[in-house]
Each structure stands twice: as C-alpha cells, then as structure tokens.
Amino acid sequence: MAKQTGSTTPSVRGSRTGRPVMALLDLLGRRWALRILWELRGQSLTSRALRTACDEASPTVLQARLSELREAGFVELGEAGGYRLTALGRDLCETFMPLHRFAERWRSKSGA
Secondary structure: OOOOOOOOOOEOEOOOOOOHHHHHHHOOOOOOOOHHHHHHOOOOOHHHHHHHHHHOOOOOHHHHHHHHHHOOOOEEOOOOOOOOEEEEHHHHHHHHHHHHHHHHHHHHHHHO
C-alpha cells in the first residue's frame, strides 16, 4: 500500500500502514524518548534538570524528543516552565509498569 498524497496516515519508519501501535513504537523507539518519559513520571523538570537526569543527553536531541512527545500529547510545558507528563503520558507510563516490574525480576534472576 503506497502512501497517498493528502493521506492522514502518518509516516512511520518500518511500516507502510501507519497503524497506531506502529506509530507509538516508532516514537518510543527514538533515542531518549522512553528515558524522558521515565524521568518525568514522578515530577516536573526544567530542560536543564531533565538533561542532567538523562545523563547529559545532547540538548538538540533532547529538545527534538520533547517536541515530538509534546506533539504526541504525552508531555506538556507547565506554568512554572518545567516539563511534565499529561494525563495521557501518565497513562502510558502506567502501561509500562508491568514491563518494568518484569525487567526487575528478570535482571535479578539472570544477573544481567
């Protein structure tokens, strides 16, 4: 299925269909995207604090990811100037908690 001109189907790396799950995995698979969400799960952070929390990620890449995550509706800029998760972003992080708990169990058993 070729992408049609004027189509509302988003362009997704590795997918010609642009299905929602493929679009989400594409976004979350981008460098620093999951880390940003993880660091914002409990608190709002300024750009500087977020960069520090993300092991000094490149400011350019960090801002690009923040823009993408804001456009996707997962992150917003708060009144105090810090970034925070939206309700949708919090829902996404909650979705990942069973995977996080599994990874912790796996690591303790495998010694990874």
